[in-house]
């Protein structure tokens with residue numbers, strides 16, 4: 001089997017302002033945690049189909065048991081759209097924990113669609129790229145509403161409010177915060193209780209209007225408490241974090257369908273020296289507090305992201321191709337482009 005063309009894409013993970021499961025309307029923001037994808041087109045029929053209708057074989061670095069159907073469907077859709085009869089391998093490498101509520105599926109979908117386009121040398125509009133990934137996510141069964149909100153945040157960066165039923169982007173803004181993430185460990189975001197969430201539709205609608213008014217932090221706090229109530233999560237990680245970060249107006253809440261929580265803090269570099277030091281103490285205290293609550297959990301320190309995934313992907317592709325690298329043998333920490 002010979003690889004004849006390669007393509008690269010990447011996209012961002014994120015956090016939730018409003019989970020769309022209750023009312024189809026959602027709002028999400030992008031973080032700097034990324035998923036990278038590499039697509040290799042091959043010139044023989046030796047790629048073993050993952051299922052009878054699929055001529056793309058996927059793998060997820062470091063996660064041999066994870067479900068690869070989403071990325072296979074993404075690449076297959078691109079090849080079909082351009083009548084490309086080649087077979088393909090798609091590999092992802094990611095900083096985003098899988099199925100934790102941190103938009104891992106949206107990032108993987110956007111990254112693999114972009115990588116497939118790069119491999120065949122074709123373009124689609126941002127909207128077409130996002131919708132292709134959302135359709136693949138629906139087909140793969142990894143989403144309830146299609147998660148167009150997450151997909152838009154992962155692609156455009158910033159904060160995006162959408163109607164997931166009509167796949168409309170209602171609002172997109174720049175979003176500048178430092179972000180703390182608690183991933184408690186267990187991952188089951190696909191197994192959420194939809195009917196208990198829908199019970200809260202009237203409350204979530206109020207939170208969504210608050211988000212549209214631009215008060216994203218209040219919307220996020222409200223959304224977090226509503227969904228913790230509906231889904232049986234203890235809101236303590238969010239409340240204790242906000243108590244520690246009160247002086248800095250820290251907002252925190254459940255992300256997606258859980259189990260992760262995210263917190264928005266002021267951008268440290270934007271503060272005067274003394275406050276920056278105080279903020280660093282607050283960050284340490286939040287991390288200690290979360291670690292005590294979830295000894296097996298993982299804590300991530302990142303920032304919101306306001307870059308566009310397609311532009312980021314072009315830089316990534318050029319870096320990989322110029323340096324003749326392949327994703328399998330390259331550490332994420334070495335992807336400096």
Ligand SMILES: Nc1ncnc2c1ncn2[C@@H]1O[C@H](COP(=O)(O)OP(=O)(O)OP(=O)(O)O)[C@@H](O)[C@H]1O
Pocket residue numbers: 035060066067068069070071092093094097098099100101102103104105106108142143147150188189190255256257258
């Ligand atoms: N790096 C990745 N590479 C390939 N597929 C991935 C990757 N990350 C996630 N997925 C796919 O997405 C699925 C998880 O989707 P799920 O919606 O449950 O998680 P999430 O997107 O992290 O959560 P949420 O939508 O609540 O933010 C995985 O089972 C896998 O199929």
Ligand SMILES: O=C(O)C1=C[C@@H](O)[C@@H](O)[C@H](O)C1
Pocket residue numbers: 016018019020021026027101103142143144145146147149150255256257
């Ligand atoms: O599966 C879905 O449809 C969704 C899952 C979560 O990420 C939510 O945050 C999102 O709004 C919708």
